[in-house]
Amino acid sequence: MSWRPMTPQDLCQVQTLADAIHVSHPEDPEVLAERQRLYPQGCFMLVEDERAIGYALTHPWRFAEPPPLNRLLGAIPPSATTYYIHDVALLPEARGKGYAARITDRLLAHAREAGFDNLSLVAVNKSQVFWEKAGFRVVAVPGLGAKLASYGPDAALMVRDLANLGTTPNGVTSAMKKF
Template identity: 50%
Template sequence: MPWRAMEPDHLPGVRGIADRVHLNYPEDEAVFSERLELYPEGCFVLERAPDGLAGYIISHPWHFKKPPALNVLLGAVAEPASTYYIHDIALLPEARSNGSASEAVLKLVRHAKKARFPNLSLVAVNNSVKFWEGHAFRTLDDADLNEKLASYDARAKYMVLELT
């Protein structure tokens, strides 16, 4: 199942995946729609034939150590940006354990390097820290981030991959 560019008609399917995968982190479809509109080159879907989507990626340039709060519209992509932010990589349970998530991470790393970002960053939720650590991301502990991370939950971690 290859990753391909997200299109506006994918948004209901993206929302359906988010509703299944991120029960404790709900976001309005407007958040997904805005990210796609603002930075389409960072949005992808994983199709599952013949009945729809199996996963999605949403990512965009942003400000380092300033992750957007959960379920908040951006208004604009950061300029200048100091990180390539992974808003979400979500896969349905039946689409996991086949390398698709790792392929998504590599796709985003290549994009960030090509665009000359100094790093990638994200907020890890749903006990995903080990997955991200397996891709060389590290947790960044910073008291100033606590307020932003609180919109997710007490276990959310801000993680960074430095690009050299």
């Protein structure tokens, strides 16, 4: 099994996986396709014997402003301050085998190479423990409660710092935005 870059031809498989894995968080095909089109270098497939068993969708974004579920982004903002992990999704048979850790390492390396000093995500479906083991921590952002609630009852905004750079007065780490 290996992670490889996602192509537009993979999007039907991505939709099938998303529908099976994220029953409580459905997303339209256009949403998944837009993520891949806007930032293909941040999208990956996990394949075993030519069968898709997982995917990852990531892109630059603005810290503490997670995109609403099932909404088009329109564009990657020029003011992106974080490398955002939209989704790392694995079928049950692929879990617990180190594949999520491998793609996380790849995403960390990509974020560093792109000049970001942090990655962020919204942990859902009891994934917070995995992300904490990967070095992410929960951050509380005033006014974000209602948006996080739309992700589900256990949703938590998490961040992984990549550099010890200064923070702004509100605690948000600045990024270099070299994507």
